[in-house]
Each structure stands twice: as structure tokens, then as C-alpha cells.
Amino acid sequence: MTCQASAGSLQFWSKMAYQTFQQEYLQIPVVTRAYTTACVLTTAAVVWRLITNFLFFGPVGFNFLFNMIFLYRYCRMLEEGSFRGRTADFVFMFLFGGLLMTIFGTFVSLVFLGQAFTIMLVYVWSRRNPNVRMNFFGLLNFQAPFLPWVLMGFSLLLGNSIIVDLLGIAVGHVYFFLEDVFPNQPGGGRWLKTPFFLKMLFDTPEEDANYNPLPEERPGGFAWGEGQRLGG
Structure with missing residues (x-):
């Protein structure tokens, strides 16, 4: 009788945990949810292909966890x-x-190129939020635009090649310049234009009034990425 009660209790709590996880998972915006899920599944399956090279972050360990945290946080805050x-x-x-x-x-x-792609997202976010004050591991305080370079230095301390980080920074800068800087320059223009078929597929005319987004200017929740906007 006791065994049956324990089994029933375990099943109940397992069901509650699954429902909670499912609810939280479905609240993540679509692009962040799809990309993060694909990264986790690809790493678990160890799929090495050209198309999936942005989804593989190496074996599960500290580097994988570190990349997943930054990928999730900054991808979501951008979206x-x-x-x-x-x-x-x-x-x-x-x-x-x-x-x-x-x-x-x-x-x-x-x-x-998964890690480089994460750095690209971090770079774009950091340049669009220049007044956010960051705290890294409780040791360094700096403004958001320096975050990609701090991450590159941390990667170097871990014995990793900085070529990956430099590639992410370079591509992020090209996108930021073409999208945010060049169009506002005298004689400049917008070179990057989203194809119409993508707008037909992904953009919707109405927004959910009950949707509660994660504030973009507050990347807190982790000691190596917390920040607050200056003057706040």
C-alpha cells in the first residue's frame, strides 16, 4: 500500500514538473525557442553537418552550459x-x-560556428544598449559595448582560441553597421532589406496584449551578465 502511494505521489509530481516546464517553454518567443532547442538537440545527437554547424557547441560541459546561457539570454532579449x-x-x-x-x-x-554566432548576438545587443552597466562574475564593471571583448578575454583564459570570438564580433559589427549606422549617415542608405516572403511567413499584424516580455535592458539573473541602465 505504501509503495503504491509513493508511486502515485512520484507520478503526480512528475506530471506537475512536466506541465510547469511545458508552460515556461511555450512562453519563450518563437525564434529564441526554436534556436535554443535546436542547439540542445543537435549537441545531444552529435550531428556534424554544414547546415548544423551553428547548432553544435561541443560535448556537454562548462563551455556548453556557458554558451547556452548567453545564447538564451541575449537571443531572447533581442527578440x-x-x-x-x-x-x-x-x-x-x-x-x-x-x-x-x-x-x-x-x-x-x-x-x-555556434559560439561565434552567440558572440554575434551578444555584440548586436550590446551596441544597441550602450548605456547598460554590466557586471561580470562580480569582478568587472563595464558598459555593455565592452561585453563581447570581455567574453573574448574570458575565452582566452579558458585556453580557447579567440578566432571564434573575433569572427562573431566581426560579423556582428558588419550587421550593426549596415543596419543601424550606415542608413543614418549623410548619403547612406539601407542595404539590408528583409525579403517579402519572410515577412509573409513570420510577421503578424497584431500583438498579444497580455504578452509580458523580458526587459531587454536588464540581462540579469546570472552573476556574469547582470546590468542596469545608467541613471536608473
Whole structure:
């Protein structure tokens, strides 16, 4: 009788945990949810292909966990912040960055570009939030635009090659310049235009009034990525 009660209790709590996880998972915005899930599944399956080179982060360990945390946080903050209501533009940034990264990667013999892609997302977010004050592991305080360089230094301390980080920074800068800087320069213009078919596929005319986004300017929750906007 006791065994049956224990089994029933375990089943009940397992069901509650699954429902909680499912609810939280479905609240993640679509692009962040799809990309994060694909990264986890690809790493678990150890799929090594050209198309999936942005999804592989090596074996499960500290580096994998570190990359997943930054990928999730900054991808989500971009999607819920400057790309809110512009899913097609966000997907186009993925395609543009991935294509450019693949081209650049061939010159430095890089096969797996997942970490570089994460740095690209961090770079774009950091340049669009220049007044956010960051705290890294409770040791360093700096403004957001320095975050990609701090991550590169941390990667160097771990014994990793900084070529991957430099590639992500370079591609992120190209996108940021073409999208945010050049169009506002005298004689400048917008070179990056999201294809119409992407807008048809991803953009919707109405937004959910009950949707509660994660504030883009507050990447807190982890000691190595917390920040607050200056003057706040």
C-alpha cells in the first residue's frame, strides 16, 4: 500500500514538473525557442553537418552550459526588445549573419560556428544598449559595448582560441553597421532589406496584449551578465 502511494505521489509530481516546464517553454518567443532547442538537440545527437554547424557547441560541459546561457539570454532579449514585432527581420539577421560567418569561416578553417554566432548576438545587443552597466562574475564593471571583448578575454583564459570570438564580433559589427549606422549617415542608405516572403511567413499584424516580455535592458539573473541602465 505504501509503495503504491509513493508511486502515485512520484507520478503526480512528475506530471506537475512536466506541465510547469511545458508552460515556461511555450512562453519563450518563437525564434529564441526554436534556436535554443535546436542547439540542445543537435549537441545531444552529435550531428556534424554544414547546415548544423551553428547548432553544435561541443560535448556537454562548462563551455556548453556557458554558451547556452548567453545564447538564451541575449537571443531572447533581442527578440523581445529591438526586434519585438519584427520576427522576419530577426530571422533575416540569422540568415545574413550565418551566410557571412560561413564565408569568413572558410578563410580561418572554422567548421563549427555556434559560439561565434552567440558572440554575434551578444555584440548586436550590446551596441544597441550602450548605456547598460554590466557586471561580470562580480569582478568587472563595464558598459555593455565592452561585453563581447570581455567574453573574448574570458575565452582566452579558458585556453580557447579567440578566432571564434573575433569572427562573431566581426560579423556582428558588419550587421550593426549596415543596419543601424550606415542608413543614418549623410548619403547612406539601407542595404539590408528583409525579403517579402519572410515577412509573409513570420510577421503578424497584431500583438498579444497580455504578452509580458523580458526587459531587454536588464540581462540579469546570472552573476556574469547582470546590468542596469545608467541613471536608473
